[in-house]
Amino acid sequence: MMGIDSVPYIRKILKPIHIWDESFYKNERILEWASGAFFLLKRDVYEKTGGFDENMFLYMEDIEWCKRIKDKGFRICFTPEIAVVHLAGASSKNNIKNQLMSQMRGLLFFHKKHYPDKLKFTRLAIRIGLLLRYILFKIIGKTEVSGAYLNAYHNLHI
Secondary structure (H helix, E strand, O other): OOOHHHOOOHHHOOOOOOOOOHHHHHOOEEEOOOOOOOOOOOHHHHHHHOOOOOOOOOOOHHHHHHHHHHHOOOOEEEOOOOOOOOOOOHHHOOOHHHHHHHHHHHHHHHHHHHOHHHHHHHHHHHHHHHHHHHHHHHHOOOHHHHHHHHHHHHHOOO
């Protein structure tokens, strides 16, 4: 939530949310979650979990459903035998401000639904993360990105 998993040396120590190393995707494996850009599942899984939560739209809806899938005793599997192209950000027209607000809303909804006793910590971590990212992007001169983080910090009611 604070973005420190994207710092080069730290990402080797912490388990990242998004794995960018292509070698990770060369073998079949069990995952914690899979991107909602492409799911292939048995009807039984859908019927026992109810599909995506309609209260969530873009960002975190796939992770939330995967949690419920796992909670029902199913496994999330990955195979390199099937490939799809995911145009990341295309649904939000690559608008960093919209993406960021949707991600934060989804993150809060997920934690409120599944970990309500940890919601205060989640809110604090999000606020610290937004502020740290604002400062970092401001320092490196990425004004549009830094502005989006500052906007989220001020406008996301957490």
